Amino acid sequence: MGGMIEQERFACALGAMQTVVAIPRAVPVLHSGPGCGTMVSRFFGQGAGHAGGNTVPCTNATEADVVFGGEGRLREVLDGTAKVIDADLQVVLTGCTADIVGDDAGEVVRGIRASGRDAVHVSAAGFKSNNLVSHSRVVNAIVDQYVDGKARKGAWRDPRLVNVFASVPFQDPFWKGNLRELKRLLEGLGLRANILFGPESGGLAEWVTIPEAGFNLLVSAWAGLDIVRHLEEKYEQPFLHFPYLPIGGNETTRLLRQVADFAELDRSVAEAFIAREEVGFYEEIQDLATFLLEFRYNLPEHYHAIHDAGYVVGLAKFLLHEVGIVPKEQFIVDDTPEEFQEAIRRELAATSGKREIPVTFDPDAGLAQEAIRGASHRGRGLLIGSGWDKLLAHENGLDFLSAAVPSPYRLVLTTGYLGYRGGLRLIEDIYDRVLATYK
Amino acid sequence: MSPRVNLGSPQVEPREARLGSITGYAGSAEELVRRSHGKCLKERRRSFSQCLGCSTSNAACTVILIQDAAVISHGPVGCSTCFHEFAFTYRVNGVHRGVEEPTQRRIFTTNLDEKDTVFGGARKLAEAIREVHRRTGAKAVFVLTTCASGIIGDDVESVAQEAEEEIGVPVVAIFCEGFRSRIWTSGFDSGYHGVVRKLVKPPVQEQPDLVNVVNFWGADIFSELFARIGLRPNYLTPYATVESLSHASEAVATVQICATLGSYLGAALEQAYGVPEIRSAAPYGIGQTERWWREFGRLTGKQLEVEALLKEERAEWLPRIDELRQKLSGKTAFVAAGASHGHALIAVLRELGLEVRGAAVFHHDPLYDNGAPTADALCGAVRDYGDVPRYQVCNKQEFELVNILNRERPDVFLARHGGMTSWGARFGIPTVLVGDEHFGMNYRGLVNYGARILDALENDEFVTNLARHASVPYTRWWLEQAPDAFLEGES
Numbered sequence: 001m002g003g004m005i006e007q008e009r010f011a012c013a014l015g016a017m018q019t020v021v022a023i024p025r026a027v028p029v030l031h032s033g034p035g036c037g038t039m040v041s042r043f044f045g046q047g048a049g050h051a052g053g054n055t056v057p058c059t060n061a062t063e064a065d066v067v068f069g070g071e072g073r074l075r076e077v078l079d080g081t082a083k084v085i086d087a088d089l090q091v092v093l094t095g096c097t098a099d100i101v102g103d104d105a106g107e108v109v110r111g112i113r114a115s116g117r118d119a120v121h122v123s124a125a126g127f128k129s130n131n132l133v134s135h136s137r138v139v140n141a142i143v144d145q146y147v148d149g150k151a152r153k154g155a156w157r158d159p160r161l162v163n164v165f166a167s168v169p170f171q172d173p174f175w176k177g178n179l180r181e182l183k184r185l186l187e188g189l190g191l192r193a194n195i196l197f198g199p200e201s202g203g204l205a206e207w208v209t210i211p212e213a214g215f216n217l218l219v220s221a222w223a224g225l226d227i228v229r230h231l232e233e234k235y236e237q238p239f240l241h242f243p244y245l246p247i248g249g250n251e252t253t254r255l256l257r258q259v260a261d262f263a264e265l266d267r268s269v270a271e272a273f274i275a276r277e278e279v280g281f282y283e284e285i286q287d288l289a290t291f292l293l294e295f296r297y298n299l300p301e302h303y304h305a306i307h308d309a310g311y312v313v314g315l316a317k318f319l320l321h322e323v324g325i326v327p328k329e330q331f332i333v334d335d336t337p338e339e340f341q342e343a344i345r346r347e348l349a350a351t352s353g354k355r356e357i358p359v360t361f362d363p364d365a366g367l368a369q370e371a372i373r374g375a376s377h378r379g380r381g382l383l384i385g386s387g388w389d390k391l392l393a394h395e396n397g398l399d400f401l402s403a404a405v406p407s408p409y410r411l412v413l414t415t416g417y418l419g420y421r422g423g424l425r426l427i428e429d430i431y432d433r434v435l436a437t438y439k
Numbered sequence: 440m441s442p443r444v445n446l447g448s449p450q451v452e453p454r455e456a457r458l459g460s461i462t463g464y465a466g467s468a469e470e471l472v473r474r475s476h477g478k479c480l481k482e483r484r485r486s487f488s489q490c491l492g493c494s495t496s497n498a499a500c501t502v503i504l505i506q507d508a509a510v511i512s513h514g515p516v517g518c519s520t521c522f523h524e525f526a527f528t529y530r531v532n533g534v535h536r537g538v539e540e541p542t543q544r545r546i547f548t549t550n551l552d553e554k555d556t557v558f559g560g561a562r563k564l565a566e567a568i569r570e571v572h573r574r575t576g577a578k579a580v581f582v583l584t585t586c587a588s589g590i591i592g593d594d595v596e597s598v599a600q601e602a603e604e605e606i607g608v609p610v611v612a613i614f615c616e617g618f619r620s621r622i623w624t625s626g627f628d629s630g631y632h633g634v635v636r637k638l639v640k641p642p643v644q645e646q647p648d649l650v651n652v653v654n655f656w657g658a659d660i661f662s663e664l665f666a667r668i669g670l671r672p673n674y675l676t677p678y679a680t681v682e683s684l685s686h687a688s689e690a691v692a693t694v695q696i697c698a699t700l701g702s703y704l705g706a707a708l709e710q711a712y713g714v715p716e717i718r719s720a721a722p723y724g725i726g727q728t729e730r731w732w733r734e735f736g737r738l739t740g741k742q743l744e745v746e747a748l749l750k751e752e753r754a755e756w757l758p759r760i761d762e763l764r765q766k767l768s769g770k771t772a773f774v775a776a777g778a779s780h781g782h783a784l785i786a787v788l789r790e791l792g793l794e795v796r797g798a799a800v801f802h803h804d805p806l807y808d809n810g811a812p813t814a815d816a817l818c819g820a821v822r823d824y825g826d827v828p829r830y831q832v833c834n835k836q837e838f839e840l841v842n843i844l845n846r847e848r849p850d851v852f853l854a855r856h857g858g859m860t861s862w863g864a865r866f867g868i869p870t871v872l873v874g875d876e877h878f879g880m881n882y883r884g885l886v887n888y889g890a891r892i893l894d895a896l897e898n899d900e901f902v903t904n905l906a907r908h909a910s911v912p913y914t915r916w917w918l919e920q921a922p923d924a925f926l927e928g929e930s
Binding site for chain 1: 486487488489490491492493494495496511514515516517518519520521523524526527530541542543545546547548549550551552553555556563566567570571574585586587590591616617618619620621623835837838857858859861910911912913914916917925
């Protein structure tokens with residue numbers, strides 16, 4: 001939180017309604033002002049899941065609710081939701097209006113639960129935090145108010161079952177693809193993964209097995225740490241934190257080895273899987289090398305990224321070592337809390353012993369744009385950012401890949417950049433944009 | 440007695456209070472018109488509801504596309520997250536509106552946090568205005584209020600006044616807190632109120648060939664049509680400049696492409712500066728096209744020129760309209776749209792010979808700010824073409840729309856706003872969404888729409904296939920209820 005922001009690249013706390021939208025057969029219910037849900041859906045642009053977008057129930061606070069309180073209204077809308085929407089879990093998110101006037105939505109939701117319906121309440125007032133922080137609050141609230149009561153008591157803890165917390169749904173535009181690849185990789189090691197969000201998850205039936213998992217895996221710079229810490233405390237589940245997006249061969253292999261060690265898996269099984277994956281991956285990288293070295297015209301030599309922390313670090317490690325595009329000034333615009341910034345700087349610095357990669361933490365992306373406008377580097381450059389950055393790229397003669405929200409210039413369905421496959425897809429996407437500039 | 444525009448006040452009353460507008464009704468269109476004009480229109484409250492729009496977005500849409508302005512949302516970071524869409528629109532449609540090199544829209548949020556809700560956000564706003572001025576050099580800075588800034592009671596008007604004196608360009612406070620209105624088009628009124636209050640200047644020299652056109656960002660069809668009768672359009676407000684807006688008071692008349700959009704701006708320019716506003720509903724359908732142009736000719740002193748123009752246009756388009764009518768006659772249709780544009784679509788469809796089974800229209804203004812029954816497009820459509828039996832004012836409530844669409848299963852579904860169209864497709868109904876608000880206007884618009892609908896009817900393989908696989912998040916129980924089951928009171 002802090003000062004003014006130009007061109008925000010994340011939503012407010014209520015944006016975590018998308019966390020609920022990403023859970024099959026769960027429905028967010030907003031106790032908020034009238035336009036909040038629409039703001040959120042239109043920020044992310046694509047994908048309504050089962051009951052997102054215009055389907056999301058909302059109390060649409062009026063002047064009277066603000067003056068006299070809106071608890072009765074919330075009860076009414078929750079009853080209607082149960083009748084109208086075909087869903088198995090209602091997650092109530094309270095917005096600015098309800099939180100400022102002090103509605104006790106928690107009490108309303110406890111009443112709903114007492115009547116036998118599954119419901120969860122989270123305070124998600126927009127002024128309290130953003131969607132990256134609030135994502136953890138939503139997950140933790142579902143764990144505390146839903147999973148905990150449904151979990152099989154005394155169930156055997158399965159050391160081969162892992163709860164995965166990685167991409168924040170929708171904030172990471174490639175969340176579906178990334179989670180799919182992550183699940184495939186973990187299964188390759190011999191684990192079973194509770195992936196929890198999107199079509200690869202087992203929905204709420206999977207959520208209730210969260211306490212049965214042997215450990216938690218967090219693949220994220222900082223968002224989600226509150227989840228794995230909470231689960232560690234609540235269920236004594238240890239967690240492994242991999243602090244950036246693993247893209248391509250080096251980093252995916254690093255992740256898999258860390259997981260194999262952490263879960264004490266059979267190393268030979270893990271290494272056999274990694275070896276198979278790497279053979280396929282490096283065959284393509286060899287072909288890439290031929291293309292890069294023999295192309296007689298012009299290709300990007302350096303790049304800037306304006307993105308969330310996990311992407312900025314993951315992209316730098318991948319593009320420098322496996323594609324040969326050199327990271328210049330990098331901009332982390334996800335409002336990374338100060339306590340995590342030093343570790344992220346260190347991780348980025350560890351990318352190369354030969355060069356410094358300048359990085360700025362500031363959610364005010366207008367300043368990032370000013371800096372890029374003023375930067376000057378030899379050779380052709382690439383800009384990886386959100387739709388906000390397309391015009392900047394055009395004005396500065398940079399190639400442009402839209403890979404962050406909001407992203408109106410790109411349709412993303414199941415593309416992912418995580419893993420071996422994601423790395424190859426990223427290479428294809430970059431050079432697709434670059435080659436399209438030739439007549 | 441129509442409401443008076445009060446430019447001395449920083450705020451405009453929302454539509455519920457100012458115009459008696461409603462968001463819940465189920466019945467026939469004819470009955471709705473009768474109640475509206477008989478001043479006995481009653482709101483029906485919804486006990487269950489889904490997300491609406493927000494006034495702040497609609498206010499934003501009236502100011503973000505002004506070429507040389509900057510916009511600050513004074514609120515938490517979420518209250519401006521959809522504004523990037525206007526930046527996209529600005530770049531995409533610039534080419535249709537003489538802006539070949541569209542510049543970056545300058546959009547900011549004061550990013551109010553919990554501390555600010557306790558100690559107030561006024562100082563943060565003052566600092567933001569200063570920094571925005573430094574960063575952008577904008578010719579005007581707009582400040583949009585939000586629920587949070589409204590409830591904590593920041594004195595945004597005073598901050599804007601002081602900042603304006605300090606930086607020397609207009610700083611326009613626009614009051615558009617979402618919770619103040621169920622009718623998010625109230626945000627249009629707030630935005631225009633700010634424009635008229637602060638940017639429009641008293642006339643220096645009257646421009647008898649200049650016509651204010653209140654519109655969104657549709658293609659420029661008026662330059663060519665107006666040129667033929669010796670006039671030129673002054674588009675308000677997208678793609679205008681702070682300078683061009685200042686001259687709106689010098690125009691000979693104001694016309695609107697959609698009274699839901701421009702109701703307040705037309706009335707404000709007339710009341711404040713004597714620019715007469717056209718009191719005829721926008722030109723959709725043949726009868727209304729002719730009424731509108733004749734009224735326009737009368738207002739601008741171009742009666743003879745208008746008759747000549749209509750004659751030429753009729754000769755060019757009527758034969759093609761007849762051809763389309765033969766192909767479309769007897770097909771059934773359903774409309775989902777905002778208010779006035781929904782009425783326009785009803786007229787277009789019926790002119791083309793389609794049977795309009797029903798409409799799900801977002802809200803209803805019994806009359807507009809000018810108080811003129813002749814500006815009521817629904818009244819005109821019912822008179823010209825007969826009743827629409829299943830007319831529901833649904834306030835963008837998807838559950839009601841899905842319920843009705845599932846019953847009606849028309850041959851074609853016309854939607855005007857995002858988020859509604861997929862329901863046509865999921866039910867296997869050919870669906871058309873036209874973004875350009877000028878697309879259906881005049882004789883030519885009937886040909887545009889007719890051809891587009893024929894294409895949709897012809898190319899239905901995609902929706903037919905989708906319907907076999909689509910999911911519906913609504914319960915069977917709900918789909919079997921009457922569509923107004925959650926509306927309180929009698930229809």
